Amino acid sequence: MNAEVEVEGVTKRFADTLALNEVSFTVGQGEVLALLGPNGAGKTTLIRVLTTLLKADSGRARVAGLDVREDARAIRSLIGLAGQYATVDELLTGRENLELIGLLYHLDKAVYRRRAQDALERMSLTGAGDNLVKTYSGGMRRRLDLAASLIARPPVLFLDEPTAGLDPRTRNDLWQLVSELVAEGTTVLLTTQYMEEAEHLADSITVLDAGRVAAEGTADQLKDRLGGNVLEVRVTRREDLERAASLIAGLGRDAPRLDPKERRIGMPVQGGPRELIAAGRALDDSGIALDELGVRRPTLDDVFLALTSSPPQATVLTGAAE
Amino acid sequence: MTDLTTRPGGPPPQLSLRLALRDVGGITRRNLLRIIRTPQLLFMSVLQPTIILLLFRYVLGGAIRVPGIDYVDFVVPGIFLEAVLIGGMTTALALAQDLQAGMIDRFRSLPMARPAFLAGRTLADLSRSILALGFLIGLGVLVGFRFHASIGACLGGVALIIAFGYAMTWVYAAIGLTVKDPQTAQMAAILPMFILFFASSALVPVATMPGWLQPFARNQPATVTINAVRALFEGGPVFHDLWQALAWCAGILAVFFVTSLSLYRRATA
Numbered sequence: 001m002n003a004e005v006e007v008e009g010v011t012k013r014f015a016d017t018l019a020l021n022e023v024s025f026t027v028g029q030g031e032v033l034a035l036l037g038p039n040g041a042g043k044t045t046l047i048r049v050l051t052t053l054l055k056a057d058s059g060r061a062r063v064a065g066l067d068v069r070e071d072a073r074a075i076r077s078l079i080g081l082a083g084q085y086a087t088v089d090e091l092l093t094g095r096e097n098l099e100l101i102g103l104l105y106h107l108d109k110a111v112y113r114r115r116a117q118d119a120l121e122r123m124s125l126t127g128a129g130d131n132l133v134k135t136y137s138g139g140m141r142r143r144l145d146l147a148a149s150l151i152a153r154p155p156v157l158f159l160d161e162p163t164a165g166l167d168p169r170t171r172n173d174l175w176q177l178v179s180e181l182v183a184e185g186t187t188v189l190l191t192t193q194y195m196e197e198a199e200h201l202a203d204s205i206t207v208l209d210a211g212r213v214a215a216e217g218t219a220d221q222l223k224d225r226l227g228g229n230v231l232e233v234r235v236t237r238r239e240d241l242e243r244a245a246s247l248i249a250g251l252g253r254d255a256p257r258l259d260p261k262e263r264r265i266g267m268p269v270q271g272g273p274r275e276l277i278a279a280g281r282a283l284d285d286s287g288i289a290l291d292e293l294g295v296r297r298p299t300l301d302d303v304f305l306a307l308t309s310s311p312p313q314a315t316v317l318t319g320a321a322e
Numbered sequence: 323m324t325d326l327t328t329r330p331g332g333p334p335p336q337l338s339l340r341l342a343l344r345d346v347g348g349i350t351r352r353n354l355l356r357i358i359r360t361p362q363l364l365f366m367s368v369l370q371p372t373i374i375l376l377l378f379r380y381v382l383g384g385a386i387r388v389p390g391i392d393y394v395d396f397v398v399p400g401i402f403l404e405a406v407l408i409g410g411m412t413t414a415l416a417l418a419q420d421l422q423a424g425m426i427d428r429f430r431s432l433p434m435a436r437p438a439f440l441a442g443r444t445l446a447d448l449s450r451s452i453l454a455l456g457f458l459i460g461l462g463v464l465v466g467f468r469f470h471a472s473i474g475a476c477l478g479g480v481a482l483i484i485a486f487g488y489a490m491t492w493v494y495a496a497i498g499l500t501v502k503d504p505q506t507a508q509m510a511a512i513l514p515m516f517i518l519f520f521a522s523s524a525l526v527p528v529a530t531m532p533g534w535l536q537p538f539a540r541n542q543p544a545t546v547t548i549n550a551v552r553a554l555f556e557g558g559p560v561f562h563d564l565w566q567a568l569a570w571c572a573g574i575l576a577v578f579f580v581t582s583l584s585l586y587r588r589a590t591a
Contacts, residue, residue, distance in 0.1 A: 081431040104349075106433060106434075
């Protein structure tokens with residue numbers, strides 16, 4: 001399969017921070033790759049490099065077989081970009097927005113007029129097509145933004161956090177649209193902070209952390225990489241949380257993660273049943289009351305937490321390991 | 323152009339002048355639609371010079387004597403210039419807004435001609451300035467201003483005001499792309515307007531200003547342009563002022579076109 005996006009050792013420095021550090025990966029034609037990472041991991045910087053908005057300090061990147069440095073303008077006619085912030089003009093109608101973008105892609109007038117109409121229908125915006133965008137809801141704007149990025153039918157599509165801030169229903173609609181595009185052969189590179197989104201849409205996932213590739217593979221490969229299972233404990237009384245964690249810490253392959261709000265402890269373990277029984281016995285012997293005790297397969301969240309340096313706020317890493 | 327998904331292969335079509343002008347047309351139209359749909363901004367850009375005109379015609383003008391010319395004929399051309407300067411301020415504001423909203427990212431990711439985005443911005447703002455100028459010429463005549471020279475010279479004077487205003491929109495473009503924040507852009511854009519308009523021969527003769535200010539006030543572009551415009555409206559020798567004014571316009575345009583374009587290429591919100 002041809003690589004539609006090739007990134008090789010791309011590095012970008014801003015003042016004293018290394019935004020991208022020797023990043024390399026490829027996306028095959030017709031594939032979806034999710035760039036997963038916390039805020040500040042370098043996802044948007046990478047998208048900006050690949051969409052010719054920003055020049056990398058070093059390294060090489062090719063999109064649709066063209067070099068982002070040398071063939072920037074040619075690349076621009078072969079890509080679509082839908083942003084984190086719905087970049088549509090509030091004071092134009094939906095149709096005017098689409099037609100303007102079509103014109104600027106240098107499509108013929110008859111072509112962009114017809115496609116704008118098609119796009120409005122496809123995005124269920126027909127009724128609102130001639131209303132000013134400032135009257136649109138967030139979900140409508142996002143759909144219009146996506147439609148605008150598709151008006152030239154580009155073979156490569158870049159989606160920078162396409163569903164950030166959308167309600168679940170609108171998000172599902174957008175996922176559906178992206179899946180349709182992929183079925184038609186579009187190559188998609190999307191950034192996201194949501195594991196669920198990466199798992200749902202992507203053929204492969206590249207985890208970015210602090211500017212470097214922390215891991216890559218399919219969702220299952222990433223989970224296997226973490227190995228084993230996750231032991232989960234939910235204590236009845238919040239004040240038991242720390243003590244429970246230190247009691248079972250010796251059973252894990254990694255330090256237990258505490259979620260005080262949920263009174264929950266999650267800990268990667270090598271095996272499963274044996275650790276479950278040992279943990280149950282140890283906790284019962286010390287008289288700690290439990291609401292839940294179990295073993296589950298790791299989720300992509302667990303992978304993400306294990307691989308990246310900045311865990312979500314709710315999780316507290318303890319130094320309770322042996 | 324085909325209706326099929328474009329595939330790489332073969333060199334991309336060269337960006338012809340025709341396509342570049344079509345880009346400029348598309349962006350200009352977008353900005354004109356925005357102007358029409360925010361009539362309150364259009365109204366404000368006419369209101370401000372109207373107030374200054376009435377203030378200097380009726381409130382302060384009675385106390386100002388300018389040898390050899392009626393004060394109304396002296397001050398009104400200055401206000402015309404102010405009207406195009408204040409029109410340019412919205413260029414800075416609009417560009418900062420587009421930058422923050424991510425519109426500039428979107429446009430820069432398209433195969434459109436790079437200068438077309440700024441050209442479309444400045445041309446739309448120029449159209450609005452011309453509209454405001456038309457209104458103020460009518461108002462000026464109403465309060466007693468008269469053209470004394472040939473129709474050709476007078477049209478030349480109006481054209482010079484427009485040319486100066488257009489050159490200045492590129493200064494405002496550079497300001498907008500530098501400060502990046504709409505509120506700051508609005509404040510920052512007032513500065514050149516204040517300096518160029520108040521420290522010029524627009525409202526009072528330069529000879530009445532303190533000695534330390536005179537060298538600047540006498541030679542800065544707004545004064546030179548206003549003097550040329552007055553000479554064109556009044557009839558009389560214009561050659562010296564005119565070529566200097568045109569040189570300023572050309573110089574400002576050239577320097578700030580290049581500056582703004584370079585800022586646009588590297589723009590990040």
